[in-house]
Amino acid sequence: MSGDRRRIQGPEVTVAPIIIKSTDREKIQLKDINGQRRDGRNLEDIRPIFLKTGLISQANGSAYIELRRTKIACGVYGPRQTKIPSFSGRGNLNCEIKFTPFSCLKRRQPYRDAQEKELSQLVYEALAPSIRLDLLPKSTIDIYISVLENDGMASCFAAAITCASVAVADAGIEMLDQVAACSASYIDGDIYMDSDLVEEQRESGSLILSYMPSLNEVTHILQSGKVEVSLTTQAIEQCTDACSKIYSVMNHSLLESVKNKIQ
Amino acid sequence: MTFQFLSPKSSSYTNKVDVDGDIDMLLKTERENFETQVVTPGEIITSDTQYMRGHGTFTTEKNQRLSSVAGVVEHVNKLISVRSLHARYTGDIGDLVIGRITEVSQRRWKVDINSRQDAVLLLSAINLPGGIQRRKTEADELQMRKFFSEGDLLVAEVQGTFQDGSSSLHTRNSKYGKLRNGSFVIVPQALVQRCKTHFHTLPCGVDLTLGLNGYIWVSKHTTQTAEELEIYSNENEEIDQENRESIARVCNSISVLSRHFMCINDKMIMLAYEASLNFLVKDLLKLDVMEVIISEVSEKMTLLKAGVRR
Numbered sequence A: 001m002s003g004d005r006r007r008i009q010g011p012e013v014t015v016a017p018i019i020i021k022s023t024d025r026e027k028i029q030l031k032d033i034n035g036q037r038r039d040g041r042n043l044e045d046i047r048p049i050f051l052k053t054g055l056i057s058q059a060n061g062s063a064y065i066e067l068r069r070t071k072i073a074c075g076v077y078g079p080r081q082t083k084i085p086s087f088s089g090r091g092n093l094n095c096e097i098k099f100t101p102f103s104c105l106k107r108r109q110p111y112r113d114a115q116e117k118e119l120s121q122l123v124y125e126a127l128a129p130s131i132r133l134d135l136l137p138k139s140t141i142d143i144y145i146s147v148l149e150n151d152g153m154a155s156c157f158a159a160a161i162t163c164a165s166v167a168v169a170d171a172g173i174e175m176l177d178q179v180a181a182c183s184a185s186y187i188d189g190d191i192y193m194d195s196d197l198v199e200e201q202r203e204s205g206s207l208i209l210s211y212m213p214s215l216n217e218v219t220h221i222l223q224s225g226k227v228e229v230s231l232t233t234q235a236i237e238q239c240t241d242a243c244s245k246i247y248s249v250m251n252h253s254l255l256e257s258v259k260n261k262i263q
Numbered sequence B: 001m002t003f004q005f006l007s008p009k010s011s012s013y014t015n016k017v018d019v020d021g022d023i024d025m026l027l028k029t030e031r032e033n034f035e036t037q038v039v040t041p042g043e044i045i046t047s048d049t050q051y052m053r054g055h056g057t058f059t060t061e062k063n064q065r066l067s068s069v070a071g072v073v074e075h076v077n078k079l080i081s082v083r084s085l086h087a088r089y090t091g092d093i094g095d096l097v098i099g100r101i102t103e104v105s106q107r108r109w110k111v112d113i114n115s116r117q118d119a120v121l122l123l124s125a126i127n128l129p130g131g132i133q134r135r136k137t138e139a140d141e142l143q144m145r146k147f148f149s150e151g152d153l154l155v156a157e158v159q160g161t162f163q164d165g166s167s168s169l170h171t172r173n174s175k176y177g178k179l180r181n182g183s184f185v186i187v188p189q190a191l192v193q194r195c196k197t198h199f200h201t202l203p204c205g206v207d208l209t210l211g212l213n214g215y216i217w218v219s220k221h222t223t224q225t226a227e228e229l230e231i232y233s234n235e236n237e238e239i240d241q242e243n244r245e246s247i248a249r250v251c252n253s254i255s256v257l258s259r260h261f262m263c264i265n266d267k268m269i270m271l272a273y274e275a276s277l278n279f280l281v282k283d284l285l286k287l288d289v290m291e292v293i294i295s296e297v298s299e300k301m302t303l304l305k306a307g308v309r310r
Helices: A022-027 A114-130 A153-170 A229-262 B028-034 B138-142 B241-259 B266-276 B287-309
Strands: A049-053 A061-067 A070-081 A092-099 A139-149 A180-187 A190-193 A205-212 A217-225 B044-046 B057-059 B065-067 B071-076 B079-084 B096-105 B108-112 B119-122 B153-161 B167-170 B182-186 B199-202 B206-210 B215-220
Touching: A049 A153, A049 A229, A061 A153, A070 A153, A092 A114, A114 A139, A114 A153, A114 A205, A114 A217, A139 A153, A153 A180, A153 A205, A153 A229, A180 A229, A190 A229, A205 A229, A217 A229, A229 B071, B044 B079, B057 B079, B096 B119, B096 B206, B096 B215, B119 B153, B182 B241, B199 B266, B206 B241, B206 B266, B215 B241, B241 B266, B241 B287, B266 B287
Parallel strands: A092 A139, B119 B167
Antiparallel strands: A049 A061, A061 A070, A070 A139, A180 A190, A180 A205, A205 A217, B044 B065, B057 B065, B071 B079, B096 B108, B096 B153, B108 B119, B153 B167, B182 B215, B199 B206, B206 B215
16 A cells, blocks of 8 residues: 555554443542541541752752652742843743643643643742732743643642742742642532542542632632532632641741751 | 949840941840741741831731741841842842853843843943053944953953842953853852952962852963953963863862852862862762762861861
């Protein structure tokens, strides 16, 4: 078969695709009779966090976060001169989130896709209110987030915001407060805090809250799916509580890095 | 009836007098509160309204002083500021900096000095070759690349600062100007201390220029005066093997100090240099070798400090 190389040539033999029946997925028990989840957490518990600053030596500030199987690295460059000469009294904030090709269940393309663009915009919206861009005229701050392993999109996104905020603080950029973020999933009328990939596949909706704990202000809130108002308010409350816990971890890692250096 | 004279209560004040003759006005308890206080953004430093807010702090409606960067609280009488360890350099007038030309534009160069904005070096703020004193003409403007072109390194002094955080430089001193015959090292800006002089000639036959912006130049020692040299030459001189090695060793010693976040001045560099002499230059940045050097340096430092106290 001399082929036209512009056509996509399919294989000569066809094989029926393997279909994982959705009923198999339904069978997984998300919580047992004691209300504990598969990894031993309660519904309102978040995963243990590992957070470290100063990972990338050439960046002005950097951080690495790990929540069990969610792994994210973030580097902050700047504030540096804006390349395109246009006068602005405020600084520019440029956020880019990147999923590495091996980070998700399905292989990701190495170039920037629509979802990455959307998430980058959302990270910008969550972080911009906390950074004092009014003090940085004509300057740009670049935040590059790379997701090394993704275990649930909502929790990964929340971890990315937390990680980026610590990296910005590590870069010595003036900010009003650090932003901690947390996600919650609505599954069968329950709120699962900081859900992983398996739980996320069963969710009917989700909520991601970005919150500045010491100023007690919310910078960003993102909800999807259909839920009762009462459940949303409860989820927001639980998320703010969880954010305060995350905040203590953020503070701890920052203080550690400073203390290590001044000794 | 007997009177008893009580001595004034001095114990509650520290009453330290510093080099400038300023008397410390803080109470002892307050002083202890502020000593090496480490804060993160959004943390309350003090709720006391008597303090003035300095760099790295802001106030809320409740008149609390909050930190806006992660770093160490610094205290000058009633002024509170927070110094970050990783912040970019902000120019102060009179600072000696090392920079790299990024752009040549009309009557000025743009210089990267590790600051928020590139600094400017005006054509009128440089010395002409041969030390001729005259106004810069249009002819000079046309041959600006003969003085400095993109990528050139130079040492300069901060002449002034602008509202947006950028600064203007000048090189109107025979010590300042283009850099050559050496090697360039970058360290965190917070590590370089402000000293009486930032030009050093180390005993190992190496010239050292410490920029306050964290850029450091290590070069071959020259005895020639500026008049003899072609100050805008791009050609390196012949550097022999021995000199090359000591330049590389000094560079690596500086890197070792900066990786362990120890302050950088000529004394510290010499201590690290002496400690490094037992190793090959190429081994200096290995983790175990670095540990040995750093422990030796800190040991010598404590000895020196004890000597000063005696």
